[in-house]
Amino acid sequence: MAFALQTEKLCKSFGALTVAEQIDFRLEPGARHALIGPNGAGKTTFVNMLTGAIAPTSGKIFLNDQEVTRTSQAARVRLGLGRTFQITTLFRSLPVLDNVALAVAERRGDAQRMWRPASAHREIIDESLELLATLGLADDAAAAAQDLPYGKQRLVEVAIALGLRPKVLLLDEPAAGVPSADTEKILRHLEKLSAEIAILIIEHDMDLVFRFAQRITVLVQGQVLVEGPPEEIAADKRVRDVYLGEATHA
Amino acid sequence: MSGYSADTRIRWTEWLPWVAAGAFFFLLPEYLSLGARILIFILFALSLDLILGYAGIITLGHSAFFGLGAYTAGIVSTQLAINEPFVQLAAAAAVAALLGVATGAVILRTRALTLLMLTLAITAILLEVANKATWLTGGADGLSGVKVDPILGFFRFDLYGRTAFLYCLIALFLGWWVVRRLIYSPFGAMLTGIRENTTRMHAIGAPVYWRLVLVYTISATMAGIAGALLTQTNQFVGLNVLGLEPSGDILVMLILGGVGRLYGAFIGPVVYLIAQDYLAKQYPEYWYFGIGTLLIAVVLFAPGGILGMVDKLRDKWLSLYKQKSSARASAR
Ligand SMILES: Nc1ncnc2c1ncn2[C@@H]1O[C@H](COP(=O)(O)OP(=O)(O)OP(=O)(O)O)[C@@H](O)[C@H]1O
Ligand SMILES: [Mg+2]
Numbered sequence: 034m035a036f037a038l039q040t041e042k043l044c045k046s047f048g049a050l051t052v053a054e055q056i057d058f059r060l061e062p063g064a065r066h067a068l069i070g071p072n073g074a075g076k077t078t079f080v081n082m083l084t085g086a087i088a089p090t091s092g093k094i095f096l097n098d099q100e101v102t103r104t105s106q107a108a109r110v111r112l113g114l115g116r117t118f119q120i121t122t123l124f125r126s127l128p129v130l131d132n133v134a135l136a137v138a139e140r141r142g143d144a145q146r147m148w149r150p151a152s153a154h155r156e157i158i159d160e161s162l163e164l165l166a167t168l169g170l171a172d173d174a175a176a177a178a179q180d181l182p183y184g185k186q187r188l189v190e191v192a193i194a195l196g197l198r199p200k201v202l203l204l205d206e207p208a209a210g211v212p213s214a215d216t217e218k219i220l221r222h223l224e225k226l227s228a229e230i231a232i233l234i235i236e237h238d239m240d241l242v243f244r245f246a247q248r249i250t251v252l253v254q255g256q257v258l259v260e261g262p263p264e265e266i267a268a269d270k271r272v273r274d275v276y277l278g279e280a281t282h283a
Numbered sequence: 284m285s286g287y288s289a290d291t292r293i294r295w296t297e298w299l300p301w302v303a304a305g306a307f308f309f310l311l312p313e314y315l316s317l318g319a320r321i322l323i324f325i326l327f328a329l330s331l332d333l334i335l336g337y338a339g340i341i342t343l344g345h346s347a348f349f350g351l352g353a354y355t356a357g358i359v360s361t362q363l364a365i366n367e368p369f370v371q372l373a374a375a376a377a378v379a380a381l382l383g384v385a386t387g388a389v390i391l392r393t394r395a396l397t398l399l400m401l402t403l404a405i406t407a408i409l410l411e412v413a414n415k416a417t418w419l420t421g422g423a424d425g426l427s428g429v430k431v432d433p434i435l436g437f438f439r440f441d442l443y444g445r446t447a448f449l450y451c452l453i454a455l456f457l458g459w460w461v462v463r464r465l466i467y468s469p470f471g472a473m474l475t476g477i478r479e480n481t482t483r484m485h486a487i488g489a490p491v492y493w494r495l496v497l498v499y500t501i502s503a504t505m506a507g508i509a510g511a512l513l514t515q516t517n518q519f520v521g522l523n524v525l526g527l528e529p530s531g532d533i534l535v536m537l538i539l540g541g542v543g544r545l546y547g548a549f550i551g552p553v554v555y556l557i558a559q560d561y562l563a564k565q566y567p568e569y570w571y572f573g574i575g576t577l578l579i580a581v582v583l584f585a586p587g588g589i590l591g592m593v594d595k596l597r598d599k600w601l602s603l604y605k606q607k608s609s610a611r612a613s614a615r
Contacts, residue, residue: 127479
């Protein structure tokens with residue numbers, strides 16, 4: 034069976050520091066999969082390797098059974114890989130609408146059109162507005178991204194990724210730094226996403242992880258410690274020791 | 284403001300430059316050669332604004348394309364004896380475009396200071412080549428004997444510079460129209476995206492590098508055409524079209540006018556070249572002092588350039604006006 038995403042013996046070192054060690058990872062089609070682990074475990078680095086933002090030291094990456102280890106970021110996006118950033122990465126001074134429309138235009142192959150005004154491309158704008166509406170951002174379309182409250186900025190992160198109509202979506206701490214009331218809101222939107230999208234979520238909030246994920250991978254110092262359904266992970270003593278213990282007194 | 288939320292209709296203020304140019308033509312006939320020079324530098328500044336103001340490519344080497352265009356137009360006449368103005372323009376555009384692709388493909392993989400140094404190196408090399416290849420370029424004496432046939436076989440370049448002025452005005456109008464189209468298009472919005480957040484552009488699947496090469500080439504072509512216009516209106520090319528100095532000048536003009544605002548490229552050259560014409564003749568020793576002071580003032584107090592300042596004042600005035608009228612309405 035084809036996996037939506039797969040890695041084989043993926044390794045990454047920054048000089049003497051090893052942040053990924055022989056990671057064998059599989060994401061099923063339509064998965065709700067969480068990647069957890071203490072700070073500095075290498076989660077973001079793993080995502081950056083999957084998207085092609087940084088190159089692995091060794092190992093292989095497959096998207097839907099196609100090897101993409103050396104493929105450009107742009108080509109991986111065209112193959113259906115979307116992501117959000119742990120540190121909000123928006124077009125800060127641009128309107129929220131444009132933030133999403135830029136992604137939609139890239140996906141549609143319209144981003145290189147040079148003649149008709151962007152604001153006359155109704156198809157791009159309508160699709161972007163519709164997407165914003167499903168995330169409860171309809172009223173914020175005209176505001177500059179930087180003027181939105183932080184919780185909404187995190188939703189714009191998600192909206193941009195959804196504008197690519199990804200088959201695989203990598204969410205790097207979508208609720209990072211958000212007050213708990215807004216975390217709930219973000220989670221509800223994530224739960225509504227199409228079952229056809231395979232989602233890998235990185236998250237520190239254990240409530241959120243256990244509610245959302247059907248499968249959990251625990252990463253510690255660049256190595257997969259254990260992988261399994263939530264109940265098993267919750268019961269695993271090693272996980273408690275290295276991770277959950279830390280998280281409770283963090 | 285370009286992009287998907289922009290109102291792209293032409294505002295009445297956008298006609299002002301053209302009305303001003305028309306008035307200049309009729310009211311100041313003795314200054315038409317200065318006028319043509321200003322129009323050429325506006326076109327040059329516009330090409331720089333496209334890459335610097337919109338795509339965020341920082342360069343100190345834009346004179347490479349301007350100068351190459353200028354020399355190409357001249358050499359086509361002196362070496363190949365082709366004096367048809369449009370052929371000279373096309374040759375300059377093509378050669379500048381080629382240099383744009385070739386150098387862009389190499390240097391646009393780099394960023395920031397490295398990129399700045401590479402752009403500077405390229406125009407410095409061209410300057411040295413132009414200086415040494417005397418047989419082709421005339422070296423330090425400049426390239427004289429450039430001939431330009433009447434435009435469309437009819438409009439001769441006259442002594443008063445009337446034809447030259449109108450010729451440059453039409454070229455600028457076309458250039459402005461193309462740039463305006465570009466920046467309001469999805470392509471322009473995409474360029475703004477690269478300037479605002481390159482990491483995000485990569486993550487939404489934009490082949491950023493190729494897009495930069497593309498816009499760099501378009502800009503190089505325009506700069507090359509501007510250079511060719513300078514040759515055709517002067518019927519001479521000097522070494523001063525290449526190297527750091529003209530690159531710096533055009534950058535200063537654009538910063539003065541306002542970067543990334545389209546019309547900053549119009550205001551900057553007007554202010555700079557008129558001030559230069561006046562000051563540099565009468566007080567040559569104070570000219571650079573004056574322009575330096577002006578630049579410091581603009582960078583410190585009006586980071587949006589002269590045009591940014593105008594926008595700010597207008598917004599202030601508008602909000603004051605609104606307050607007053609609403610106060611009057613509530614008093615009633
Ligand atoms: N470009 C880099 N150069 C050198 N070291 C790096 C680089 N990027 C990350 N690191 C280091 O690699 C380790 C893993 O970082 P990473 O950001 O992947 O962790 P993480 O699991 O996402 O942590 P967090 O939960 O805090 O987000 C850290 O020790 C970090 O300092
Ligand atoms: Mg991280």
